[in-house]
Amino acid sequence: MNSLTKIIKYSFYDTWRSWWALLYGLFFLVISVTLLYFSGDFNKALVSLLNIILLLVPLISTVFGVMYAYNSREFTELLLAQPLKRNNIFLGQYLGLTLSLMLSLGLGLGIAFILFAGTAEESVHLGMLTLCGALLTAIFTGLAFLVSVLFEDRVKGFGIAILIWLFAAVIYDGLLLAFLVIFNDYPLEKATIGLTLFNPIDLSRILILLRLETAALLGYTGAVFNKFFGTASGMAVSLGALLLWIIIPLVIFLRKVQHKDF
Amino acid sequence: MIEIRNIAKAFGKLQVLNGIDISLEKGKIYAFLGPNGSGKTTLIKSILGLTQPDKGEIFIQDENIKDNWRYKSRIGYMPQIARFPENLNMMELFRMTMDIRKTPANEEKYISYFNLEDARDKKLKNLSGGTKQKVNAVLAFMFNPDILIFDEPSVGLDPVSHLKLKDLIREERDKGKTILLTTHILSEVEELADEVIFLLEGKIYFKGTVQNLVQTQNERNLERAIAQLLLQSEKKTKKLNLKAA
Numbered sequence: 029m030n031s032l033t034k035i036i037k038y039s040f041y042d043t044w045r046s047w048w049a050l051l052y053g054l055f056f057l058v059i060s061v062t063l064l065y066f067s068g069d070f071n072k073a074l075v076s077l078l079n080i081i082l083l084l085v086p087l088i089s090t091v092f093g094v095m096y097a098y099n100s101r102e103f104t105e106l107l108l109a110q111p112l113k114r115n116n117i118f119l120g121q122y123l124g125l126t127l128s129l130m131l132s133l134g135l136g137l138g139i140a141f142i143l144f145a146g147t148a149e150e151s152v153h154l155g156m157l158t159l160c161g162a163l164l165t166a167i168f169t170g171l172a173f174l175v176s177v178l179f180e181d182r183v184k185g186f187g188i189a190i191l192i193w194l195f196a197a198v199i200y201d202g203l204l205l206a207f208l209v210i211f212n213d214y215p216l217e218k219a220t221i222g223l224t225l226f227n228p229i230d231l232s233r234i235l236i237l238l239r240l241e242t243a244a245l246l247g248y249t250g251a252v253f254n255k256f257f258g259t260a261s262g263m264a265v266s267l268g269a270l271l272l273w274i275i276i277p278l279v280i281f282l283r284k285v286q287h288k289d290f
Numbered sequence: 291m292i293e294i295r296n297i298a299k300a301f302g303k304l305q306v307l308n309g310i311d312i313s314l315e316k317g318k319i320y321a322f323l324g325p326n327g328s329g330k331t332t333l334i335k336s337i338l339g340l341t342q343p344d345k346g347e348i349f350i351q352d353e354n355i356k357d358n359w360r361y362k363s364r365i366g367y368m369p370q371i372a373r374f375p376e377n378l379n380m381m382e383l384f385r386m387t388m389d390i391r392k393t394p395a396n397e398e399k400y401i402s403y404f405n406l407e408d409a410r411d412k413k414l415k416n417l418s419g420g421t422k423q424k425v426n427a428v429l430a431f432m433f434n435p436d437i438l439i440f441d442e443p444s445v446g447l448d449p450v451s452h453l454k455l456k457d458l459i460r461e462e463r464d465k466g467k468t469i470l471l472t473t474h475i476l477s478e479v480e481e482l483a484d485e486v487i488f489l490l491e492g493k494i495y496f497k498g499t500v501q502n503l504v505q506t507q508n509e510r511n512l513e514r515a516i517a518q519l520l521l522q523s524e525k526k527t528k529k530l531n532l533k534a535a
């Protein structure tokens with residue numbers, strides 16, 4: 029086993045054993061079981077679940093990520109004094125935390141899925157939902173880690189990470205809407221697509237809704253996306269953009285940390 | 291053993307290290323003294339590769355440590371503050387470091403030496419500050435490294451453990467290890483240090499034995515000699531400030 033996998037193993041183990049990880053998984057289990065059991069209509073339940081995931085997964089990942097990054101600073105110093113490559117330490121911590129959050133989420137949704145999913149079609153939908161949750165986890169933990177290395181002061185870092193979440197989850201949609209209303213007279217399709225790529229939460233919403241083919245729920249951005257790319261390539265584009273949202277912050281984080289003084 | 295050549299480091303406008311040149315031999319205990327902010331910790335962290343100097347080079351056993359991480363397997367480090375992953379227990383922490391370093395370790399010897407038997411299965415977050423510090427000490431000693439670095443090791447230790455730690459440090463010195471130590475406790479310096487390195491504003495202000503230091507300052511004991519050094523340095527900076535004004 030190389031040193032990267034060792035770091036992943038131990039930071040995964042460390043977070044996985046905390047009460048928070050358990051609580052997080054349990055929360056999604058209860059929510060999804062309740063929704064699937066009581067709503068009767070699978071697709072409706074799925075859309076409700078989607079909305080909860082789109083809001084909460086980024087928030088929890090951000091909070092966990094920032095707390096972990098700041099709280100493990102002294103231990104990171106101890107690790108840095110060991111014969112380890114810097115990148116392996118930080119990438120390992122990131123992957124360890126992300127994987128344990130993904131596992132909590134996956135278990136929560138997965139158990140509900142085993143209990144309630146009927147048709148193959150439904151399983152694919154739930155799988156998509158879990159995938160989106162996983163991608164959002166990776167994105168927002170990465171952003172949180174990046175914030176933690178950019179701001180030495182943890183209160184400031186925490187505030188900025190929460191602001192990023194608030195912006196992506198709430199403010200962005202409002203701004204987009206305002207933009208659309210103001211520039212009503214111009215052809216806005218391409219601009220809208222471009223702008224959507226800058227919000228990972230919007231992207232995951234589109235990814236799921238394209239899959240569900242509930243066109244009525246796509247909203248303006250989703251409808252434009254659907255029209256412009258069609259379902260298949262629309263999904264490919266949004267998936268690709270989401271992957272970039274993981275990779276780019278992570279690369280910047282690793283480069284910053286390479287030259288950081290502890 | 292350790293060659294430090296013209297190291298300089300600034301954090302923003304603050305010049306923390308300003309051209310440090312020393313070579314540290316094996317079989318000696320070096321005590322780094324100096325007022326707060328004189329660059330002791332930064333110097334130690336540069337040797338450990340935690341801080342990257344702006345200028346200068348550090349060689350450990352003739353190996354340049356820049357962009358190098360393998361040399362750290364020859365160093366044991368006991369930091370000032372002990373913070374560990376919250377949900378691991380002590381033995382898991384030791385196993386993890388052994389897993390990382392892949393060198394034979396003698397953790398059992400030091401666990402019993404520091405009376406840590408009861409802490410084996412306790413989660414690290416539930417240990418007291420002093421106990422964590424002892425865990426830190428075990429981590430530094432257990433791999434039998436050639437170089438041992440202690441950043442204010444006495445903080446939080448009870449008198450018995452402190453005594454035990456000092457005995458152990460002396461024992462390791464006699465085995466031919468290079469030992470670096472920062473501290474504010476002068477009795478510790480008097481008891482342990484073969485050489486005193488007094489840092490001031492990022493420069494070496496004095497280097498020599500304790501006796502040497504006391505003699506050159508014309509004082510009765512180390513405490514007074516250090517006080518004398520500090521007074522001199524204050525005057526110097528005041529003069530400089532006046533000149534600048």
